[in-house]
Amino acid sequence: xxxxxxxxxxxxxxxxxxxxxxxxxxxxxxxxxxxxxxxxxxxxxxxxxxxxxxxxxxxxxxxxxxxxxxxxxxxxxxxxxxxxxxxxxxxxxxxxxxxxxxxxxxxxxxxxxxxxxxxxxxxxxxxxxxxxxxxxxxxxxxxxxxxxxxxxxxxxxxxxxxxxxxxxxxxxxxxxxxxxxxxxxxxxxxxxxxxxxxxxxxxxxxxxxxxxxxxxxxxxxxxxxxxxxxxxxxxxxxxxxxxxxxxxxxxxxxxxxxxxxxxxxxxxxxxxxxxxxxxxxxxxxxxxxxxxxxxxxxxxxxxxxxxxxxxxxxxx
Amino acid sequence: xxxxxxxxxxxxxxxxxxxxxxxxxxxxxxxxxxxxxxxxxxxxxxxxxxxxxxxxxxxxxxxxxxxxxxxxxxxxxxxxxxxxxxxxxxxxxxxxxxxxxxxxxxxxxxxxxxxxxxxxxxxxxxxxxxxxxxxxxxxxxxxxxxxxxxxxxxxxxxxxxxxxxxxxxxxxxxxxxxxxxxxxxxxxxxxxxxxxxxxxxxxxxxxxxxxxxxxxxxxxxxxxxxxxxxxxxxxxxxxxxxxxxxxxxx
Numbered sequence: 001x002x003x004x005x006x007x008x009x010x011x012x013x014x015x016x017x018x019x020x021x022x023x024x025x026x027x028x029x030x031x032x033x034x035x036x037x038x039x040x041x042x043x044x045x046x047x048x049x050x051x052x053x054x055x056x057x058x059x060x061x062x063x064x065x066x067x068x069x070x071x072x073x074x075x076x077x078x079x080x081x082x083x084x085x086x087x088x089x090x091x092x093x094x095x096x097x098x099x100x101x102x103x104x105x106x107x108x109x110x111x112x113x114x115x116x117x118x119x120x121x122x123x124x125x126x127x128x129x130x131x132x133x134x135x136x137x138x139x140x141x142x143x144x145x146x147x148x149x150x151x152x153x154x155x156x157x158x159x160x161x162x163x164x165x166x167x168x169x170x171x172x173x174x175x176x177x178x179x180x181x182x183x184x185x186x187x188x189x190x191x192x193x194x195x196x197x198x199x200x201x202x203x204x205x206x207x208x209x210x211x212x213x214x215x216x217x218x219x220x221x222x223x224x225x226x227x228x229x230x231x232x233x234x235x236x237x238x239x240x241x242x243x244x245x246x247x248x249x250x251x252x253x254x255x256x257x258x259x260x261x262x263x264x265x266x267x268x269x270x271x272x273x274x275x276x277x278x279x280x281x282x283x284x285x286x287x288x289x290x291x292x293x294x295x296x297x298x299x300x301x302x303x304x305x306x307x308x309x310x311x312x313x314x315x316x
Numbered sequence: 317x318x319x320x321x322x323x324x325x326x327x328x329x330x331x332x333x334x335x336x337x338x339x340x341x342x343x344x345x346x347x348x349x350x351x352x353x354x355x356x357x358x359x360x361x362x363x364x365x366x367x368x369x370x371x372x373x374x375x376x377x378x379x380x381x382x383x384x385x386x387x388x389x390x391x392x393x394x395x396x397x398x399x400x401x402x403x404x405x406x407x408x409x410x411x412x413x414x415x416x417x418x419x420x421x422x423x424x425x426x427x428x429x430x431x432x433x434x435x436x437x438x439x440x441x442x443x444x445x446x447x448x449x450x451x452x453x454x455x456x457x458x459x460x461x462x463x464x465x466x467x468x469x470x471x472x473x474x475x476x477x478x479x480x481x482x483x484x485x486x487x488x489x490x491x492x493x494x495x496x497x498x499x500x501x502x503x504x505x506x507x508x509x510x511x512x513x514x515x516x517x518x519x520x521x522x523x524x525x526x527x528x529x530x531x532x533x534x535x536x537x538x539x540x541x542x543x544x545x546x547x548x549x550x551x552x553x554x555x556x557x558x559x560x561x562x563x564x565x566x
Contacts, residue, residue, distance in 0.1 A: 067441060068450060092437075092472045096453050099438035100445040102407050108525040109406055111436050124529065129435045133333045134340055137529040140405075178450060181466070181477040198566065222566060230490060241474065246430060247454070247489050255565040265329045266490075269435075276563045277538065278555070284542070293538050294558055298545015306552035311566065314556055 001030040003083035005074060006047060007091065010039020013046055015195070016089040019154035021050050024087055027118045034077050036070060037062040044166045049159040054166045055081075059173055065093060066176035071100035076171045078105065083144060085123060090148040098148045108140030110147040123147060131246060132269035152194050152252065186241035188226070193242060196225030199253045199271070201244055204231035205260020205281065205300060212237055214304035215259065221311045227251065227258075229267050245270035259300040263288030280304065317460075317482075318369040318422040319360040321392060322413065322439065323353040324376060325383035326432040338530040342379075349383040350433075354495040355488035356426025357387050359458060362493065363424075367391040373416055375409055377401035381511070388506035389498030395511045396420075398519070405526035410442035412519045417447055423463075423482045429454050429489040440487035450480050456491040 002024045006017035017033070024031050032053040035043055040056045047054045055077060061069055074097070078086050086101065088094040090112040102109035113125035114135075122141030127150070129136040193199060200219040202212050212232075219226045228238035230245055244251055246266040256274035261267060263279070263286055271277070272291065279292040280303050289295045296303050327333055328346040335341060349357075360370045372387040372395040374380045384395045396416060404412075417425060427440040437453070444451035456475075457468040463482045468475055470489070498506070516523070541558070545551045559566045 068445070071445065092454060092470065095437045096441045096451070099406055099410070099442035102438075103410055103442050103445040106407065109438060109442075110526065111406075111434075111438055127435070128534075129433065129531065130327060130333050130340065131329060131432055131435065133534055134335070134531050135534055136531045138526050139529055140526045142525065177481065179479040181479055183471075183476045184474045186474040234491060240470065247470070247491075255559060255563065272534070272536075276559070276565055278559070280545075289540070289542060291538055292540065292542075293563070294555055295540075295542045296545040296551045296555055297542055298548060298551060302548035303545050303552060306548040307556065309549075310552040310556040314560055314566070 001032060001081060001083050002028050002085045002087060003078055003081055004031060004033045004051070004087045005089070005094070006033045006035055006043070007089050007094070008035060008040065008043040010042060013043055014089070015156060016091065016149070016151045018050070018156035019151065020087045020089060020149050022157035023116050023149055023154045025157065027085065027116060027123070032081055032083070034074065036073055037065065041168075048164040048166050050157050050164075051160070052164040054164055055169045056166060057169050057171055059171060061173040061175050064180050066178050067093070067097040067100055069173055069176050070097050071104055072173055073171050074101050075104045077169065078144060086144065086146050088146070088148045090150040094148050098146050102146040105144055105146065107144045107146050108142050110138055110140060110145065112148050112150045114150050114153040116147065116149070131265050132272055150250070186239040188241060190219065191223065191225045193225040193227055193244070193249050193251055196251070197254045198222050198224035199227050199244070199251055199256050200224045201227035201229065201256065201258040201261060201271070202232055202238070203229040203258065203261030204235070205262070206232060206237065207260070209237040211301070214300070218257070218304055218308045218311065221308050221315065224257070229261055258288065259304055261288050262286050263291060317363060317424065318420065319364060320371050320373050320417065320420060320422045320425045321353065321356045321360050321387065322425065322427040323357065323372050323374050323383055323387050324350045324428070324431055324433065325374070325380040326350045329432060333533060335531055335533050338532070339528070340531045347379060347382060349386040350428050350431055352428030352430055352432065352489060355490070355492045356428065356486070357390050357392060358493045358495040359488060360426060361391045361496070363460060367393050369393065371396060371420060371422070373413065374398070375400065375404070375412060384511055385506050386498065388509045389503045390496055391502065394509055396514065397511050398514045398516065400516045402516070402523050403526070403528050404523040406436060406438040406442045407525055408521055408523045409439060410446040411521050412516065413443050414446035415519045417443070425485045427485060427487050429487040437487075440485050444485040447485070449483050449485055451485040451487065452478060452480065453487045454489050455486050456489065458486065458492065
């Protein structure tokens, strides 16, 4: 049986949860979804459309999220349900929780899978390594295996013909000793970066916060998401939510258009899998051009408005 | 306060990675102390400014010694090197490192947020679990007063401020600080600092939960079509046309 820890916001399942369900269906038809934390019960009916069994745990000790308490909860569920595989989303939260669960169960941990395949008594996965310059295939055989699934690498599952059963579960949990003093959520009115089929990104070469208007204008004409490099975020020009790269988000759009981006490998590791890469930079020797399909060597202050105008003409 | 810094030697971020017989071949590659780990070394030296009670801990092949010397040259007091060129899965690594933590009894362990060879983010949390400690991942700001730690760290949809008690495992990343460059006198001094060597057998832990089947280089062929931007309007027209007609993405 495969146990999936579904991510949800108390109202709906997150897209990564449906992606994990579709990956799991390719391995084993017996799937249980665990919904943990506040609002888990409200999502149970939605989850039951996709899998045979849904377990709901709404213990107040699960709020706010603490990987230590969550791994304790999942261990109890995985052991009682005799899960042979536990799938967790390859988000920051998931990649903090999964290794804790693996240590608790003394199980192999396969991290950030982009592809999952069943093998005799085990699992084989592919994931990116060496700052996404290498695709590595790993395998493990054990009575229980823990894996995280990289978001946006699997198709979303479709509902089953018949709804599964919902059970409320009580666990014995230890209270968290972490005090959360504050949280800053960063939201965008545009299409979510990781789900956008087009992304327009600005780097240090944009020169100022105000100049990102040029990026936004082009993004809005194209219906694209807006991204930023670490340098632009560190300079305070853009919110962290827009950061693409090793310490930010990983994106894989049809076209990734970037201006004033030099092409540091930390940035490439977050966007190097894009179908087409387009670069605008005044320096013809910038490393970004080596990985670009199309590029314009020139002043982004002139090129970006010209692109916006040309895109507008195309759309009209 | 006593601090351990977990460090790794990895291919330099700008280095070209090669593969031979289906596995990455690091022969001749430029190797360096993992940039993510450097933030932990720097932070340890900002807490214990004289370097006292700061220990580098490395788990890897003989070549890791360069990274260890670099951490010592930055200012750490001494090092422990568990020498093994085996592929060790993260749970096994955490078990070995937990034994070292139990020997050394630090208040704080720093670990890079993501390793530049395995692209794994797992070690800090795995070690914390093996020790039954709390952890803070992806830390960008840190304030320690007596045994209380206030930290800001990145979460999936933004930032979070936490308050916790020591002991802790803290994973580090860009933004936490600006790591120093070792000075020449400190590089000379580092040559005399103690590196205690140990083997996996000393810790009675066997690896092998996860097997590497193959490693393939991702070298997507790119078109590399460059347009001169001297005439911005013409260049923009051409690019939009290429994206529409040739690439069919807009």
